[in-house]
Amino acid sequence: xxMEESGMSEECGVFGCIASxxxxxxxxxxxxxxxxxxxxxxxxxxxxxxxxxxxxxxPTFKVHKGMGFVNHVFTEDNLKKLYVSNLGIGHxxxxxxxxxxxxxxxxxxxxxxxxxxxxxxNGELVNAARxxxxxxRHGIGLSTSSDSEMITQLLAYTPPQERDDTPDWVARxxxxxxxxxxxxxxxxxxxxxxxxxxxxxxxxxxxxPCFMGINIPTKEELIANKPEFDHLAEYLGANxxxxxxxxxxxxxxxxxxxxxxxxxxxxxxxxQENGNGLECFEKTxxxxxxxxxxxxxxxxx
Numbered sequence: 001x002x003m004e005e006s007g008m009s010e011e012c013g014v015f016g017c018i019a020s021x022x023x024x025x026x027x028x029x030x031x032x033x034x035x036x037x038x039x040x041x042x043x044x045x046x047x048x049x050x051x052x053x054x055x056x057x058x059p060t061f062k063v064h065k066g067m068g069f070v071n072h073v074f075t076e077d078n079l080k081k082l083y084v085s086n087l088g089i090g091h092x093x094x095x096x097x098x099x100x101x102x103x104x105x106x107x108x109x110x111x112x113x114x115x116x117x118x119x120x121x122n123g124e125l126v127n128a129a130r131x132x133x134x135x136x137r138h139g140i141g142l143s144t145s146s147d148s149e150m151i152t153q154l155l156a157y158t159p160p161q162e163r164d165d166t167p168d169w170v171a172r173x174x175x176x177x178x179x180x181x182x183x184x185x186x187x188x189x190x191x192x193x194x195x196x197x198x199x200x201x202x203x204x205x206x207x208x209p210c211f212m213g214i215n216i217p218t219k220e221e222l223i224a225n226k227p228e229f230d231h232l233a234e235y236l237g238a239n240x241x242x243x244x245x246x247x248x249x250x251x252x253x254x255x256x257x258x259x260x261x262x263x264x265x266x267x268x269x270x271x272q273e274n275g276n277g278l279e280c281f282e283k284t285x286x287x288x289x290x291x292x293x294x295x296x297x298x299x300x301x
Contacts, residue, residue, distance in 0.1 A: 012043055012044045012091060012092065012093050012094050012106075012121075012122040012123070013037060013040025013041070013042075013043035013044055013091070013092040013122065014040075014089065014090070014091055014120045014121070014122045015033055015036035015037050015039075015040060015089070015090045015091075016033075016087075016088070016089045016090070017029050017032045017033050017036070017087065017088055017089075018055075018086070018087040019086040019087065020086075021086070027086070029052055029082075029085050029086060029087065029088050030050060030052060030074075030079045030082040030083065030085065030088065031079065033050050033052075033088050033089070033090040034050070034070060034074045034079065034090070036090060037050075037070045037074075037090045037091075037092050038070050038071065040092055041069065041070055041092060043092060043094060043122075044092040044093045044094035045068075045069060045092070045094070046067065046068075046093045046094060046100050047065065047066065047067045047068065047073070047092070047093045047100075047102070047104070047105040047106075048065070048066065048068070048069070048070045048073045048074070048090070048091065048092045048093070048105070049063065049064065049065030049066070049073075049090065049091050049093075049105045049106050049107055049120075050063070050064055050065075050074065050082055050088055050089070050090040050091075050107075051063045051088055051089055051090075051107045051109055051118040051120075052082045052083075052085030052087065052088035053085055053086075053087055053088065053118075054084055054085055054086060055085075055086050055087050058115070059115070059116070060084075061109055061116050061118060062081060062082045062083075062084075062085060063107070063109055063118075064078050064079075064081050064082060065102070065105035065106070065107075066078075066102070066105065067100075067102055067105070070092060089107050089118060089120045090107075090120070091105075091106035091107050091120040091121075091122075093105060093106060101144075103143055103144045104144045104145070104146045104149075106119075106120045106121065106146070106148050107119055107120040108120075108146075108148055108149050108152040109152075110152050110153065110156050111156075112155075112156040117152065117155060117156060119148060119151055119152040119155065120148070121147065121148035121151055123147075124147050125147045125150065125151070128147050128150065131150050131154065132150060135150060135153055135154070135157070138157070140153050140157065196239050197236075197237065197238040197239055198238065198239055198240045198241075198242075199233070199236065199238045199240065199241045199242070200242050200243075200244075201241070201242070201243045201244065202244055203243065203244055203249070204243050204244050204245060204246045204248075204249055204288075204291045205224035205229070205243050205291075206222055206224060206290045206291060207219065207222060207224045207225055207290070207291065207293070208222075208289060208290050208291070208292070208293040209290070210289065210290045211295070211299070216290065246288055246291050246292055249288070249291070250286075250288070253286055
């Protein structure tokens with residue numbers, strides 16, 4: 001399967017909520033998840049879905065999914081369908097794989113020998129084609145081209161060598177390990193698998209609040225501003241952690257872009273552009289404020 005790198009992009013949004021105690025609780029779970037998905041709307045605008053459960057020993061699942069924005073899918077009438085619930089998961093979709101259609105809306109819910117399970121997944125599997133063939137070879141039908149449906153079916157799958165009346169947790173652990181999502185490791189254990197580990201992050205560290213669309217209100221919540229940031233490699237069990245520089249980011253996004261010479265007035269100073277400077281970079285619609293602290297407009301507080 002050919003895979004083409006198109007650069008960094010958002011890949012769906014997932015939000016979960018659990019209320020303490022049995023229903024009715026003081027927490028309106030469907031509304032909380034809806035508000036959470038609205039905050040993640042920038043991560044996907046194609047479809048949205050929520051599944052809720054009462055969390056009992058024999059849980060009941062309620063699902064509502066639809067195409068479009070979160071506030072269009074979840075009206076007050078639709079939210080009423082999700083009540084008698086004290087936990088749930090929601091998903092807003094940006095199709096990295098699969099078609100843009102109602103059948104691919106998440107979360108997916110399937111019936112298994114051990115009860116129903118619901119899955120919402122953010123991202124894509126790099127070995128999706130092989131896993132798809134494996135499921136089909138074992139007689140498991142797939143109704144969509146979504147990676148997330150495959151994950152759901154793999155979790156529900158009971159291999160022939162397993163007893164039908166017992167959970168196959170060991171087998172599921174092996175199956176989950178097959179789903180190559182870029183690697184899942186416990187913090188601090190990276191060095192147990194390799195002699196040397198050097199982590200390279202394809203972004204500069206975020207150090208400043210964003211007031212232009214992403215909810216990052218304070219510097220204190222950012223790890224790059226904490227003393228522990230200097231010891232991040234040790235915490236992760238790596239030999240080194242390096243980030244892309246701001247200059248490197250600017251250079252990479254400007255590559256092969258032609259600019260016209262023009263004058264820019266900033267802070268009452270007129271700057272003559274030479275066609276390849278940072279000023280020109282900011283004029284092309286890119287913002288580095290959360291990386292540099294230099295905001296494109298004056299803050300009023």
